[in-house]
Amino acid sequence: MATDFTSLVNNIVVLNGSLSSDPVWRELASGSTAVTLEVTTDYEEGSRRSAPVTVVDPKRVAELEKLKAGSDVVVIGEVRRRFFRGANGPGSRTEVVAHEVVPAGQRSRVERHITEVRRVLGTLVV
Numbered sequence: 001m002a003t004d005f006t007s008l009v010n011n012i013v014v015l016n017g018s019l020s021s022d023p024v025w026r027e028l029a030s031g032s033t034a035v036t037l038e039v040t041t042d043y044e045e046g047s048r049r050s051a052p053v054t055v056v057d058p059k060r061v062a063e064l065e066k067l068k069a070g071s072d073v074v075v076i077g078e079v080r081r082r083f084f085r086g087a088n089g090p091g092s093r094t095e096v097v098a099h100e101v102v103p104a105g106q107r108s109r110v111e112r113h114i115t116e117v118r119r120v121l122g123t124l125v126v
Helices: 061-065 107-121
Strands: 013-019 024-027 033-042 048-056 072-086 089-103
Touching (some): 033 072, 033 089, 072 107
Parallel strands (some): 048 089
Antiparallel strands (some): 072 089
C-alpha cells in the first residue's frame, strides 16, 4: 500500500536521481536517527543538480543500509528550511525531508507512490 501524502499537498517534492555519496547515518540528541542523502538529478543536457535529502527515523532501515554512492532512487517528501546555531554563528539549510525513499528498480512501488502523489495533487483547486 502506498503512503498517504495528503499532508504534503502544498509542499510536495519528487526527486528521481542517484546518490552522489554514501548515506550518512547519525543519532540526534533527541534519540532519533537521521540519514542524510545527496541526490543528484539530471537537469538539462549534460547538466546535473544535487539536493540534500534527510530521512528521520526511517521506516525501512535495511533498505537504506543497502544504498551507496551511485544507487538510483526516487524520493518523495517536502522542502524544509532548517535554522541552527553552529560554530560560525547562526545558519540555515534548505533540504528535502523524505517521507519515502524507494530504490528506482522497485518499479511497482515507485508507480504506487507516484499514483498517490498524482491523486493528492489532483485535489488542488486552481
